[in-house]
Amino acid sequence: GSDELKWNKGYSLPNLLEVTDQQKELSQWTLGDKVKLEEGRFVLTPGKNTKGSLWLKPEYSIKDAMTIEWTFRSFGFRGSTKGGLAFWLKQGNEGDSTELFGGSSKKFNGLMILLRLDDKLGESVTAYLNDGTKDLDIESSPYFASCLFQYQDSMVPSTLRLTYNPLDNHLLKLQMDNRVCFQTRKVKFMGSSPFRIGTSAINDASKESFEILKMKLYDGVIEDSL
Structure with a gap:
């Protein structure tokens, strides 16, 4: 169908x-x-106290x-941890260290969507924006959107779908397993500066194995996004 036509294979994982x-x-x-x-998946955190990341080399211009779809899972551990799995849309070269969840410096410019065990929310998805001028502190910086989402120690993978549509008054929508987590037009x-797309994870002293199974990028809004 039309989704297949929008699928950008050069910017997706094989x-x-x-x-x-x-x-x-x-x-x-x-x-x-x-x-x-x-065995058909990227293991970002293959042992205790590890971190790992995957970044698309070419930058992407909208x-x-x-629409971006990441299929992932967290396996092998349930309970309290400072670890987490982050998905990134970054602009510019700010934040090329890996201090923030294995993927960026705290001064990144762009969007981070984070799966972690939040002190207040529990297992959840939180979204952060930063403009590259200040450090993002996970404990004190406010997230602009969140939803509860159980992801720990799941045999079954989950899918995160992020849609951004400037033509629909800048609708930014996040779906987790086809349920809307948040949507905003704020x-x-x-500008038109391109994005760096990636994912990263850390797992501290737990055996939490964060795994990426698929990533598909579409030049447009797909049926499931609607």
Whole structure:
């Protein structure tokens, strides 16, 4: 259907179960820290006290609208932890360290969507914006949106779908397993400067294994987004 036409394969992960030549088939991606490809999935945190990341090398410019789908899971641990899994839309080169959940410095410019065990909310998804001028402190900086979402120690993967549509008065919508987590029109991504797209995770002293199974990017809004 029309979704297939919008699917941007050059900016998506290949079918990880079919990857035989990692250097060739994953040449568009930067694998950071301890991440490794295992049995059709990327394990970002393969052991205790590890971190890992996946970044798309080419930057992405939004033409009309954009939908990103990440399929992920957290496996092997349930309980209190300072670890978490972050999904990023960053602009510029600010924040190239990995201090913030294995993916960025605290001075990033852009959007971070974070799955973690929040002290107040419990297992949840929180979304943060930063403009590259100040440090984001997870404990004290306010998130602009959140929803409860149980993700820990799940055999079944989950899907995060982020849609941004400038043509629909800058609608930014996040769906978790097809349920709307939040939507807002207050976020207008600055100018036409391109994005760096990625994901990262840390797991502190737990055996929490954060895993990425798929990532698909679409140049437009897909049926499931509506």
